Amino acid sequence: MKKLLFVLFLLPGISLAQNHEENIQSIFNLELTKGHTYENLRYLCKDIGHRLSGSPQAAAAVEYTRQLMESYGFDTVYLQPVMVPHWVRGGKDEVKIVNSEKLGTVDLQALALGNTQGTGPSGLVGEVVEVQGLEGLRALAEGAKGKIVFYNQPMDPTKVNTFQAYSGAVGQRGSGAAEASKYGAIGVIVRSMSNRIDHIPHTGNQRYNPDFPEIPSLAISTQDAELLSDLLKEQSDLKVFLKSQGEMRGQVLSYNVIGEIRGTERPDEIIAVGGHLDSWDVGEGAHDDGAGCMQAIEVLRIYKELGWKPKRTIRAVMWMNEENGLMGGREYARVAKEKGEKHIAAIESDSGGFLPIGFSSTGTESQRSKLASWRDYFTPYNIWKLDVPGGGADIGPLRDQGPILIGLHPDSQRYFIYHHTAADVFEAVDQRELELGAAAMTALVYLIEQEGI
Template identity: 55%
Template sequence: MKKLLLAFCLFATGARAQSTDSVTIRKIYNEILTNSPSYEWLRQLTQQIGPRLSGSAGAQKAVEWSKQLMEKEGFDRVFLQEVMVPHWVRGAKEVAYIQNGKQKITVPIAALGGSVATSPKGVEAQVIEVKSFQELRDLGAEKVKGKIVFFNRPMDPTKLNTFEAYGGAVEQRANGATEAGKLGAVGAIVRSMTTALDDNPHTGSMRYATGVPLIPTASISTNGAELLSKSLKTNANLTFYFKQSCESLPDAKSYNVVGEIKGSEKPDEIIVVGGHLDSWDIGQGAHDDGSGCVQSIDVLRTLKALGIKPKRTLRAVMFMNEENGLRGGVGYADYAKKNNEKHIAAVESDNGGFTPRGFGIVGTAEQRAKVMPWKPLLTPYGLSEIGAGSGGADIGPLAQLGTVLFGFKPDSQRYFDFHHTGIDRFEGVNKRELELGAASMAALVYLLDQHGL
């Protein structure tokens, strides 16, 4: 009888907690969908400041803007955490064309971040098209030396999760110049990372291996890649010309920007919610990752506006240098370790401001099991995809401290239309989708704060 009574009491307590949580989550959504300033914040960040590549004047303006914003919102503490970041500059706009006999056809390209420049006259050479590094190696130096290597493996359109498709193709961008340089190529051109066929080249970071010749590398738009591939089939001796003026400058001082609301019961337990403040230089960084930044700040604003006093300390972190170095994420984890801080959970939004679908979780099976009872509270808001997955690049280094990571998962189908392009602008973000994302993150942070892990 006593066991039955205890079971009933536990059930009743759990039911009351679920009811309270359900009511509070509804209040969170109502607050954000009626009063959120996140869309206006995004407009300011993207249109008044614009591109924010690490080390740039735009990045510094974004640091100052986000610090002032969180101070204005009345967070308990706002501070800057210094990090040294790479400083790569694009220089003059790139030029490229296919020379097919007497026909010269201009195509859109964008230098990849970290690439060296061409000579002032540019580079012109015959082209070797490959779909994989193994195919390139099989050709050998004899066939590759003095040529431009054209990496033309598309993202797999059969992958329903476009991030899986991206993961299957992005090594060409990251390591293509190194693999081509090993065999004596004079340049590398990489098909843009998107399933769309358009004229928007996608930039992104690349890296050189030690001891390998540094050759210039750029992305070519998918329409340009299709044209180049088709032209090579009719004339294998055509040439490709490109010119770019990029360079790497000495590392620059920058900052992560941190806003904090102190916990009322367990202030030593910290929950982070964040996005990365830097963006590539050819667009406005609206989806990548202005959206994640304003959503994260709005999480703290919303709980404060509703009079919810968190049990644990909540931090909104604007990470610097995700795009071409991850110095902010690594630096923040080092800061937490140095100060013996206990981060129980971290949530990152870096997949665009699209319709929410759920959260990926990086943690033990036991930790994930503690989250699953919350699914009935979140599913009515479209958050059905909750389970093992990825967290986020910036919060990734916190995993070594035992932090459970949560990656916000919006619908992925349109993200790579915008990712790292000149069209990643404010106009491409839908206000309601942005706000629904902020509400989803706020609901999760509320549950993490109330129940812990």
């Protein structure tokens, strides 16, 4: 039976519609027995490592994924040039309490936020004032003048979808410096975006307001945020020393990396599936987002290994610069429009290589209903939530070109342990969870290339 099917696949024009369950089973079985995703991720993490936009490692990751897709014999593999910001951390970040009556001098675990302008080599010292998120700052207002603002809003632990807790608190990280600067603050400390109390600082993007001074902005670990907050309750004139050597070095040339298998029946209808190749400059960018990149490549590789030819064109895309600029996602959409390409779906995996439980999406009622109608194909694999609102950062710019935007939706309990930290390494990824995600994406791509959406 298996052999017969295989022969059928090689005959052009034979519909597989009646065999969706069986073909999806073939996808999962192949991935769980002979998948490449995990070993490819190992190489990306261990032999290249972290890869912030503009870094040598980002260039290595471009070349690695290009060669990898070439080696798999995809129909086309090419680089799409894109200018990206080149920020460098420049050295060890420091946050230090300098005048605690109780503890004296206390070093805190710190990481400058991305795109932060450094303090210069001598650092700066200032009195600390604690606020709960951006709302707290607005209440403090002029009280921030001359101070170091300490944003200490925790992620809400009662949100089962931890991305909702992240969304609820991340404003203080993204805009904390810009907003505090308006009131004359001289620096910013931000509680790490984590739902655990531990010693690991989490970096992440922040954006200045060009009309106000670019003050330094550093994250401290949740454990140290609790400590600092406790000490402030007893001693309100607590002073902190900040040092960061962050520097924005302008724009450099980088690339989106694209591999494609042309459709046999409707080659002009494109299904893009991808992740972002850049990562922060700590750890190995394993969950964020090496996992998504390797899963996307695996989608096309599975087609090659099974000898399947898709009706519509399927394209793996490694977007560059999701973390601190989104230039890759924007350029990809711009070029697609310029070329008159027709994307019918864009799928992104950028929520970590964890257990897949569904797909999030943004699209028309009809597109989203069609997606939801495929639920029974996925429940045998414990993937059951096909109606989550969402999508992905890199595919967002494609929205006005009409494709449904879909995000792989894994369980999120463990994501914010690792997100943007030195702990986001290969060993933090479970092989089976990663593979189930790759297979889920492949099954979804399969249904879309067969049935349209």
